[in-house]
Amino acid sequence: xxxxxxxxxxxxxxxxxxxxxxxxxxxxxxxxxxxxxxxxxxxxxxxxxxxxxxxxxxxxxxxxxxxxxxxxxxxxxxxxxxxxxxxxxxxxxxxxxxxxxxxxxxxxxxxxxxxxxxxxxxxxxxxxxxxxxxxxxxxxxxxxxxxxxxxxxxxxxxxxxxxxxxxxxxxxxxxxxxxxxxxxxxxxxxxxxxxxxxxxxxxxxxxxxxxxxxxxxxxxxxxxxxxxxxxxxxxxxxxxxxxxxxxxxxxxxxxxxxxxxxxxxxxxxxxxxxxxxxxxxxxxxxxxxxxxxxxxxxxxxxxxxxxxxxxxxxxxxxxxxxxxxxxxxxxxxxxxxxxxxxxxxxxxxxxxxxxxxxxxxxxxxxxxxxxxxxxxxxxxxxx
Amino acid sequence: xxxxxxxxxxxxxxxxxxxxxxxxxxxxxxxxxxxxxxxxxxxxxxxxxxxxxxxxxxxxxxxxxxxxxxxxxxxxxxxxxxxxxxxxxxxxxxxxxxxxxxxxxxxxxxxxxxxxxxxxxxxxxxxxxxxxxxxxxxxxxxxxxxxxxxxxxxxxxxxxxxxxxxxxxxxxxxxxxxxxxxxxxxxxxxxxxxxxxxxxxxxxxxxxxxxxxxxxxxxxxxxxxxxxxxxxxxxxxxxxxxxxxxxxxxxx
Numbered sequence: 309x310x311x312x313x314x315x316x317x318x319x320x321x322x323x324x325x326x327x328x329x330x331x332x333x334x335x336x337x338x339x340x341x342x343x344x345x346x347x348x349x350x351x352x353x354x355x356x357x358x359x360x361x362x363x364x365x366x367x368x369x370x371x372x373x374x375x376x377x378x379x380x381x382x383x384x385x386x387x388x389x390x391x392x393x394x395x396x397x398x399x400x401x402x403x404x405x406x407x408x409x410x411x412x413x414x415x416x417x418x419x420x421x422x423x424x425x426x427x428x429x430x431x432x433x434x435x436x437x438x439x440x441x442x443x444x445x446x447x448x449x450x451x452x453x454x455x456x457x458x459x460x461x462x463x464x465x466x467x468x469x470x471x472x473x474x475x476x477x478x479x480x481x482x483x484x485x486x487x488x489x490x491x492x493x494x495x496x497x498x499x500x501x502x503x504x505x506x507x508x509x510x511x512x513x514x515x516x517x518x519x520x521x522x523x524x525x526x527x528x529x530x531x532x533x534x535x536x537x538x539x540x541x542x543x544x545x546x547x548x549x550x551x552x553x554x555x556x557x558x559x560x561x562x563x564x565x566x567x568x569x570x571x572x573x574x575x576x577x578x579x580x581x582x583x584x585x586x587x588x589x590x591x592x593x594x595x596x597x598x599x600x601x602x603x604x605x606x607x608x609x610x611x612x613x614x615x616x617x618x619x620x621x622x623x624x625x626x627x628x629x630x631x632x633x634x635x636x637x638x639x640x641x642x643x644x645x646x647x648x649x650x651x652x653x654x655x656x657x658x659x660x661x662x663x664x665x666x667x668x669x670x671x672x673x674x675x676x677x678x679x680x681x682x683x684x685x686x687x688x689x690x691x
Numbered sequence: 692x693x694x695x696x697x698x699x700x701x702x703x704x705x706x707x708x709x710x711x712x713x714x715x716x717x718x719x720x721x722x723x724x725x726x727x728x729x730x731x732x733x734x735x736x737x738x739x740x741x742x743x744x745x746x747x748x749x750x751x752x753x754x755x756x757x758x759x760x761x762x763x764x765x766x767x768x769x770x771x772x773x774x775x776x777x778x779x780x781x782x783x784x785x786x787x788x789x790x791x792x793x794x795x796x797x798x799x800x801x802x803x804x805x806x807x808x809x810x811x812x813x814x815x816x817x818x819x820x821x822x823x824x825x826x827x828x829x830x831x832x833x834x835x836x837x838x839x840x841x842x843x844x845x846x847x848x849x850x851x852x853x854x855x856x857x858x859x860x861x862x863x864x865x866x867x868x869x870x871x872x873x874x875x876x877x878x879x880x881x882x883x884x885x886x887x888x889x890x891x892x893x894x895x896x897x898x899x900x901x902x903x904x905x906x907x908x909x910x911x912x913x914x915x916x917x918x919x920x921x922x923x924x925x926x927x928x929x930x931x932x933x934x935x936x937x938x939x940x941x942x943x
Binding site for chain 1: 741772781782802
């Protein structure tokens with residue numbers, strides 16, 4: 309186990325705290341740069357989606373993980389970013405202009421959504437954000453002069469200072485990687501400065517935050533705005549990756565997927581956003597393969613176990629019927645969320661830390677290390 | 692005019708008068724204690740001072756300035772810090788982060804500077820850290836810097852709360868039952884610290900306390916409350932000898 313001997317306050321401020329960080333993140337960065345040359349186009353495209361989901365994950369971690377304000381409206385922020393890009397591009401603006409413009413507009417909308425958050429908390433805030441998402445979906449469907457309604461909208465290839473960046477190109481991969489790294493740095497920088505600490509203070513005790521001089525209203529609105537702006541940027545990339553956007557792409561299910569990213573990844577640290585995004589993006593192709601292969605596998609297994617061929621055929625049919633039943637994906641998602649909340653409340657990143665600690669402390673690791681401590685009663689809530 | 696004055700302040704919840712036109716004033720450099728049976732309105736007065744509650748009537752003056760209408764998040768900037776009876780720390784953050792939140796009212800950096808983490812932000816952070824380290828040294832908390840609050844024992848949390856309040860470099864500190872839940876030894880330490888806060892740091896102390904040994908040992912003046920009304924005020928000995936106070940506690 310490594311003990312860092314601290315002699316300077318900079319050592320606590322620095323992001324890469326010791327040589328181990330340089331090694332592990334250096335190798336990771338090298339791998340990410342090498343990926344486009346190593347993997348096929350399908351996998352590369354999936355990784356781009358991982359990046360986009362991870363950007364939204366970082367945005368949600370700032371809002372939910374740090375500030376403690378839940379949101380089921382992030383699909384709507386993504387939509388606003390995507391549509392801003394689509395519309396401004398159709399007006400002849402260049403990527404350099406509409407990319408920041410989308411972030412600013414989405415951030416402004418986010419700040420507006422933040423205002424009800426000053427009075428709402430918990431489940432009521434979730435309902436308010438769902439309502440917001442429905443309003444946005446409806447506006448996108450009705451405001452045909454800008455959004456082309458339910459017909460959807462084509463989004464042309466990015467024109468980066470006269471250089472086209474096609475959605476399947478390596479350049480697009482690196483663009484998404486750059487935005488992801490940028491948003492992670494933003495989150496980490498916030499976390500080591502007064503604003504990030506104010507967010508955490510609001511999450512843990514609003515009363516104490518207030519008496520420490522933190523303006524609850526201001527910081528909640530800031531948190532919403534930052535989170536929305538990041539999601540808006542992800543929306544621009546999403547629009548270009550899909551090359552076609554329509555209102556039914558930005559439904560409640562997408563917002564739930566984003567929440568799953570941070571629940572599965574672990575909402576207490578930025579790592580969680582990336583791990584959760586990998587899980588969520590990769591679970592979809594996995595489920596599709598499962599849907600195709602499991603019935604065949606089941607039937608052949610049944611035959612080898614001595615089942616009559618027509619009975620086995622019937623079994624295969626039933627299994628594929630179950631596999632293609634409507635709403636199965638939602639049900640599986642629900643199950644995954646429940647399992648994680650019950651058995652792995654700190655998410656994949658929490659599990660990663662536990663495994664790391666196990667090896668660091670070997671053979672002294674105790675199972676109870678991560679058991680939640682008793683929290684003392686808080687009776688003096690001044691809501 | 693006194694350093695801090697409460698002028699016939701009242702707080703009414705529906706038909707219940709939690710605080711009934713209470714007046715007192717605290718001089719600079721004093722340790723002033725409010726005592727009283729449960730439900731006497733002691734913590735309500737604290738919540739009024741830190742502006743978590745709006746008074747039904749009456750006024751508060753701090754350094755000659757009317758603070759009755761100041762929003763709660765501005766109170767810390769004026770130089771009034773507080774602790775809570777039931778500990779309101781930021782549980783899922785390290786002690787260091789908790790203390791740095793205490794420096795929030797001195798934060799000068801803008802959001803965009805923080806996002807880019809400019810050298811000015813780094814300088815400001817180091818300056819905050821230096822101030823925090825002074826408080827850590829003062830209250831002997833070196834062992835807990837990187838520990839999560841959720842894992843600290845109750846006695847330590849009590850001290851961390853005082854530390855967080857001190858980090859804001861207050862002129863007046865409000866301590867809400869600093870010794871509740873502490874054992875005899877920890878209470879002793881607390882009474883030394885309270886006196887040091889006044890003598891070494893020059894911070895005026897206003898506290899609510901039940902432990903009469905501690906009250907007698909540190910207080911310059913005491914105010915006794917019951918049912919939101921002032922029973923008596925004066926030196927600890929005077930207040931304890933007052934017939935109304937004895938009646939309130941013993942039910943004579």
